[in-house]
Amino acid sequence: MAAPAAAPARRRRRHTVCMVSDFFYPNMGGVESHVYQLSQCLVSRGHKVVVVTHAYGARRGVRYVTRGLKVYYLPLRVMYNESTATTLFHSLPLLRYIFVRERVAVVHAHSSFSAMAHDALFHAKTMGLRTVFTDHSLFGFADVSSVLTNKLLAVSLCDTNHIICVSYTSKENTVLRAALDPRIVSVIPNAVDPTDFTPDPSRRDESTVTVVVVSRLVYRKGIDLLGGIIPELCQKYPDLHFLVGGEGPKRIVLEEVRERYQLHDRVRLLGALEHQDVRNVLVQGHIFLNTSLTEAFCMAIVEAASCGLQVVSTRVGGIPEVLPEDLIILCEPSVKSLCDGLEKAIAQLRSGTLPSPETIHNKVKTFYTWRNVAERTEKVYEKVADEVVLSMSERINRLISHCGPVTGFIFAFFAVLNFLFLLFLRWMTPDSSIDVAIDATGPKGAWTKQCFPGKKEKVKEVLNS
Amino acid sequence: MAENQRTGAPLALRRRHHSASCRELAVRAPRLQLRALSTLTSAVWLAAYGLFVLCENSMVLSAAIFITLIGLIVYLHFVKVDQESLLIIGSLGIQVTSSYASGKESTTFIEMSQVKDVVINEAIHMQKIIYYLCILIRDPQDPQGVSEVVPLFQSSKPRLDCLIEVYKSCQEILQQRETAPQSSEIK
Numbered sequence: 001m002a003a004p005a006a007a008p009a010r011r012r013r014r015h016t017v018c019m020v021s022d023f024f025y026p027n028m029g030g031v032e033s034h035v036y037q038l039s040q041c042l043v044s045r046g047h048k049v050v051v052v053t054h055a056y057g058a059r060r061g062v063r064y065v066t067r068g069l070k071v072y073y074l075p076l077r078v079m080y081n082e083s084t085a086t087t088l089f090h091s092l093p094l095l096r097y098i099f100v101r102e103r104v105a106v107v108h109a110h111s112s113f114s115a116m117a118h119d120a121l122f123h124a125k126t127m128g129l130r131t132v133f134t135d136h137s138l139f140g141f142a143d144v145s146s147v148l149t150n151k152l153l154a155v156s157l158c159d160t161n162h163i164i165c166v167s168y169t170s171k172e173n174t175v176l177r178a179a180l181d182p183r184i185v186s187v188i189p190n191a192v193d194p195t196d197f198t199p200d201p202s203r204r205d206e207s208t209v210t211v212v213v214v215s216r217l218v219y220r221k222g223i224d225l226l227g228g229i230i231p232e233l234c235q236k237y238p239d240l241h242f243l244v245g246g247e248g249p250k251r252i253v254l255e256e257v258r259e260r261y262q263l264h265d266r267v268r269l270l271g272a273l274e275h276q277d278v279r280n281v282l283v284q285g286h287i288f289l290n291t292s293l294t295e296a297f298c299m300a301i302v303e304a305a306s307c308g309l310q311v312v313s314t315r316v317g318g319i320p321e322v323l324p325e326d327l328i329i330l331c332e333p334s335v336k337s338l339c340d341g342l343e344k345a346i347a348q349l350r351s352g353t354l355p356s357p358e359t360i361h362n363k364v365k366t367f368y369t370w371r372n373v374a375e376r377t378e379k380v381y382e383k384v385a386d387e388v389v390l391s392m393s394e395r396i397n398r399l400i401s402h403c404g405p406v407t408g409f410i411f412a413f414f415a416v417l418n419f420l421f422l423l424f425l426r427w428m429t430p431d432s433s434i435d436v437a438i439d440a441t442g443p444k445g446a447w448t449k450q451c452f453p454g455k456k457e458k459v460k461e462v463l464n465s
Numbered sequence: 466m467a468e469n470q471r472t473g474a475p476l477a478l479r480r481r482h483h484s485a486s487c488r489e490l491a492v493r494a495p496r497l498q499l500r501a502l503s504t505l506t507s508a509v510w511l512a513a514y515g516l517f518v519l520c521e522n523s524m525v526l527s528a529a530i531f532i533t534l535i536g537l538i539v540y541l542h543f544v545k546v547d548q549e550s551l552l553i554i555g556s557l558g559i560q561v562t563s564s565y566a567s568g569k570e571s572t573t574f575i576e577m578s579q580v581k582d583v584v585i586n587e588a589i590h591m592q593k594i595i596y597y598l599c600i601l602i603r604d605p606q607d608p609q610g611v612s613e614v615v616p617l618f619q620s621s622k623p624r625l626d627c628l629i630e631v632y633k634s635c636q637e638i639l640q641q642r643e644t645a646p647q648s649s650e651i652k
Contacts, residue, residue, distance in 0.1 A: 097594050
């Protein structure tokens with residue numbers, strides 16, 4: 001019913017994708033919104049998508065969200081920071097059941113912090129499904145915890161079909177960390193919803209110059225640099241104001257600075273912001289300052305530029321790739337260089353050489369759209385669908401040759417155990433005795449475009465036919 | 466009165482149309498297999514005999530006999546469900562009966578005015594994700610809300626094709642109720 005309308009002579013293949021991540025709504029954050037928005041765009045492009053995550057409090061079982069996107073909240077124990085514990089085995093029965101009943105072809109795992117994503121990759125490879133992994137963060141190489149996570153990542157990714165990173169810097173980082181072939185790593189940046197971040201020049205106070213900072217107040221975001229910049233520039237420019245949104249352990253640094261230099265009327269600390277309030281803070285400023293020390297792909301500067309602000313940022317990680325040179329002033333991560341950058345921005349603002357917020361917004365809004373992200377991800381699925389899945393013996397060889405003698409052997413042993421467990425489960429409940437789920441999305445989707453009233457009728461129709 | 470049989474694996478669905486607005490749907494589970502029963506019994510008895518040889522106390526043997534007997538009675542009386550049936554009468558309500566292997570029956574009746582709808586839902590059960598049929602009970606305070614969900618066929622857990630059959634039958638009768646709510650009451 002929906003198929004002839006949605007397929008005007010396009011001969012695209014429809015994929016059945018299962019997104020797996022520990023992080024999904026109602027938890028809030030970058031990975032969560034990435035998974036949600038990407039799934040929504042893929043659904044509207046005619047693919048079948050299901051999301052698998054762990055239970056959040058009373059929210060467990062099977063739920064449907066907008067456009068019939070099906071979300072499985074599995075009752076697995078949460079260990080640390082909303083990430084589940086991993087034993088590599090205990091989640092196999094449930095995940096296998098889902099993969100079989102939804103007829104999943106591609107398993108797409110998100111975030112290297114998510115144990116469930118790695119488990120799902122492991123099981124999907126045992127079951128012979130195609131696997132894609134998206135990495136959302138940068139890591140170091142030096143300390144003990146990064147050495148360990150890098151080793152695990154290498155094990156998890158060495159036989160994954162394709163890996164997606166959010167920026168070229170992040171790609172470089174992942175390739176080095178997990179010792180991968182760069183040819184199987186693609187770069188697909190994040191996106192912002194430009195309709196959420198529109199400029200509103202009337203909200204600005206034109207008698208002053210306002211610098212906005214929106215970030216978590218943690219060491220990684222360079223808040224100590226901010227603490228050095230504020231007094232220096234406030235002495236130089238009496239009409240300069242700072243607006244800081246966000247919360248974190250480094251808030252004390254900013255409070256000390258404010259106290260010592262008597263800047264209570266000029267430095268406002270807003271505390272933690274809800275995502276929908278970010279735009280209201282951004283539009284009050286003229287200049288956006290980002291002092292991050294490491295960043296895979298900085299969403300904050302895209303959001304700020306979309307609101308029409310001039311962006312001043314440190315030249316670290318993936319930031320130089322994000323915006324073109326005329327929209328951003330890049331500085332070294334030092335107080336001196338950042339002050340110079342801010343002074344340059346203030347001079348441009350005073351002389352009126354900055355482009356108007358509307359023009360910046362119209363320019364930025366074409367850069368990062370979810371539609372574009374979905375199209376590029378689709379190409380990855382297309383490519384992966386043609387690849388052959390490694391057989392069990394090849395996979396074991398790959399693990400042993402790729403991950404070092406000790407780790408390789410241990411994980412090859414685990415892979416064999418996992419395979420035996422899968423055989424046992426197949427004997428207990430054969431695939432033929434698992435009911436195929438009724439598709440909510442995809443080519444034979446039972447979910448109509450309008451929301452609730454139409455939905456029930458449509459499902460009834462499917463059941464009756 | 467129409468009667469037909471639909472066998473899917475070991476479960477059997479029997480439909481009986483008593484009249485246009487009255488239907489009975491029964492899911493019958495396979496009977497207790499004599500082979501399974503004798504295997505289990507002999508396993509318990511052999512284990513008891515082994516223990517007896519080791520500790521030479523005849524109490525073990527009599528305990529084993531009692532355990533098997535009591536276990537069998539409890540199993541037949543409280544666990545093993547032979548048949549679960551659903552009787553829908555358009556003007557009255559829905560009666561859910563489960564008959565145990567010992568002959569015990571437990572019956573619940575839900576008045577038609579309380580029934581909001583009958584739907585198929587999905588749930589995570591043990592290490593599986595299954596479809597099940599349930600009756601939505603109308604909330605007396607709020608006519609749009611649902612106060613309770615009564616799952617049906619809990620012990621036999623029929624598969625989706627069987628559930629769809631039952632669902633369709635239920636919906637036919639529920640729709641009659643919606644189109645002519647008064648006519649049946651006059652009779």
